[in-house]
Amino acid sequence: MRITATSVIALRALRRNKLRSILTALGIIIGVGAVIATVSIGNGAKNQVESQIASLGQNVITVFPGSTNTGGTRGGFGAASTLTIDDAEAIEREILGVVAVSAEVRDRQQILANGLNWNTTVMGESPGYLSVRAWDLAQGNMFTDADMRSTAKVAIIGQTVATELYPDVDPVGQTIRIRNLPFKVLGVLKPKGFSFFGSDQDDVVIVPTTSAMRRVARRQYLSSILIQAQSPEMMSRIQQDVADLLQQRRGDREPDFTVRNQLELAEAATATSKTMTVLLGSIAGVSLIVGGIGIMNIMLVSVTERTREIGIRLAIGAHDRDVRIQFLIEAMILSMLGGIFGVLIGIGASQVVSSQTGMPVLISTASVTGAVAFSAFVGIVFGFYPAHKAAKLDPIDALRFE
Amino acid sequence: MKAVVQLDNIHKTYSNGEVEVHAVRGINLTIESGEFVAIMGASGSGKSTLMNVLGCLDRPSKGRYLLDGVDTSDLDRNERADLRNQKLGFVFQGFNLLARTTALENVELPMLYNPSRIPSREKRKRALDALEIVGLAERADHLPNQLSGGQQQRVAIARALVNNPQILLADEPTGNLDSKTSVEVMGVFQKLNERGITIVMVTHELDIAKYCKRNLIVRDGLLVRDELVQDRSFSDRELQRIREEEAAAKLTQSA
Structure with missing residues (x-):
């Protein structure tokens, strides 16, 4: 009901501390950027391998000759x-x-x-x-x-x-x-x-x-x-x-023969790039969580710093929920802005990598929306505790806070 | 006259670990509409606790508190917040304006939490009207740090007025002000009281209490005196006197 007004309050609070807001969002920017860049490069590599495999033909099964055993002398694979x-x-x-x-x-x-x-x-x-x-x-x-x-x-x-x-x-x-x-x-x-x-x-x-x-x-x-x-x-x-x-x-x-399936080959070939993507992506994901902890840290500082403000709001009629939403929205704006800038930086970085090394990149909408959604989620998760702490303050104590 | 506040045998006990502190031990009090009451007492007398109970910031441990006919004893945290928003206006010793927020936005704040939605143009108009009453309409766009202490306290009074409360509660409103500014702020309160607004304030300064109509003395959690002010001070006269004294000081200096 008071969401719009609360969002305005949250935005104003962030604007008052521009540098701090930017530095806090930087953690998320780097995390999301890294996720987007690694996943794009990984997807590009996987895509390239897949198209090469596909160029071998569709649904192909190959019979190769096996090895031989002539009077105890064993020939190698394909010798038959x-x-x-x-x-x-x-x-x-x-x-x-x-x-x-x-x-x-x-x-x-x-x-x-x-x-x-x-x-x-x-x-x-x-x-x-x-x-x-x-x-x-x-x-x-x-x-x-x-x-x-x-x-x-x-x-x-x-x-x-x-x-x-x-x-x-x-x-x-x-x-x-x-x-x-x-x-x-x-x-x-x-x-x-x-x-x-x-x-x-x-x-x-x-x-x-x-x-x-x-x-x-x-x-x-x-x-x-x-x-x-x-x-x-x-x-x-x-x-x-x-x-x-x-x-x-x-x-x-x-x-004296071996029957091979093209899918087996494709799976083996894409397994490597998949492993790399998962590995790099999870490292990037860890940096996203670190970014989230940064947000939580700053939000906790912010709640302590603005205890008096919270006291005033509670005294003049704010409900717990109004205060909670205000701080949650602040955390979410920080992380979503971080997510959006992170996507831009990730796309930029993968383009630079692609033009410098000739590696193909594939930026999927799924990874972009996923990264932004995840960063908003990080904002909610790591913003919740500080917001809850703010909402549960006693107005009398908060007003007396120096 | 209608009773705005009715306290029946109010007790408040804080348990501080093992020690129990009886801050208020049975206060009965009726305040009627249009009154201007000063609650006085030494520190630790229980006057702040009484004020917190009156302001619905704290619940009494025992007793009944009727505010404008509503029993506040069994209201939950959010219901009390709505009551504070609708029926009470707060003025604090330390002004408690939001920093880096204009006077107008500070005054609009209580309307943000009004359960009924107020259109933003209406909010602006009501905030400007409230600033007009305290004589600060032309300072609407100033930030708190661009205002003097007296002006900040007047912005705080405008904020307390903006939701048309039943009672204005002021906790040491002149505590952070010099004597002349204190008189000015008391002038604002007297003007509001003349318009029919009920005011309850806490102070420890006798001369400030004389601007009110009724003085209550609290000691050891009990109401020990309740009397009407006999030789009441009026801010217009006092300000006139101060001006004359200042002029005289200048005269003697120049002579």
Whole structure:
């Protein structure tokens, strides 16, 4: 009922002690600023990792070859040469919820074209590869199942290869030579940038798996099989089905493959940045609480200093509640102003960090509103005791206070 | 005449740890509307305790206190606050104005806590009227530290008047003032009393008590004397006398 009048009184009291008010709010300003800055930087890092993971493709399950044990000599992880194109076809044929499968063969080759040469990764893939990787062509077309069956000498190339080999010619329709065999360029991929692991994803030549096996890598086994699930919910079930199917195809032999889920990778990758964000955020949160204690301290000083004023107010008819609200509002104004300036400083600081180090930042409205709300909460919590103390004063004693 | 204050066998006992102090031990008193009463007594006589009971700042341990017909004995803290706000006006020895707050805002203060909402323009008008009564309307925007002691006390009186109380309670209102300013402040009280406002004040100065109409003496927590003032002082006459004396002093100096 008397809230407006009380707020005016509180504001006047704060204005009378400008420097003190500013210094008190500084604790909250620093706390909120630190929270906003760390959370923004943490979110930025997490976001970057997530988009890199997403660039690997949507809902991807990968089968890697396992290790070997030949007469007691154990090969390392990925040494097994038992993953075949038949395995890939079986997966595509027999497992429900699989959208696309790509049998992958990786090899490194020196390639020639347009009077230039370039050492790059040549990958054998199925036509479904672009779907699995969520990758589009900038121009031209993808090779087809017919090309797969006929081990056609066709290729699509990444942006890096295109700019290195065809600086000023349209690559589509040109011929590149891999192992001295002519491959016709059918299309150019859109740029995808660097992968989560730091390699240039655009530095690649993609040919049909069958062509890669017979003409380029000249081997009968696959580097991996990429499987795209219809939805994220199906991933763990498909992961299990793939493992079961491959084991069934191998009979009693020991498993020589590993099935990995993209989500596991994403979780591992984001876990680090999450830990850092939580750690830094909680340190910043501690400084917010310290700021709150600063407010409580000053409010207690203020109550003692203004005991006589409180006595006058009580004597001329203020209720306990009027006095309590007056001091609570003072504490809340201090902490909310601190919160608002803290948000501005936090945003500024994260922008400076971002421009100086190139780290991406993401300022979320949730963290901003959360920080301001929390600082108001700090004001109420740490303002309550001093306000209560003021409201419970006896008017006679308060008036006699020197 | 209507009784504004009626005290029936009022006792007040403070327990200070193990020692019990009987500050007031059975006071009966009736104050009627329009009276101008001075309560006198030595320190420790119980006059301040009596004043705190009259001001509803303290509750009697025993006895009944009717203020304007309302029994105050079983009111809680907030109800007593409302009563102080509506029916009582306080003037203190140390003025007790809010520092760094203008005279006008100080006078508006009791209306802030008035249970019925008063529009801010009305508040301003009533505060200015009250300042006008004490002769300080032109100082409305001054801060307390820009005013003399007498002026500060007059602002405090305006603050006490602004909610149109039944009684003005003044606790040693001239205690911090020099003799001439004291006479001026008593003049303000006399003028208010002529307008029909009931005033009860505590003082230990006999000559100040003579400006009132009725004097009460408290000793050891009891009312020992209650009499009407015979040779009453009037501030107009006293001020005239002081002016003449000052003029005479100047004359002798210049001579």
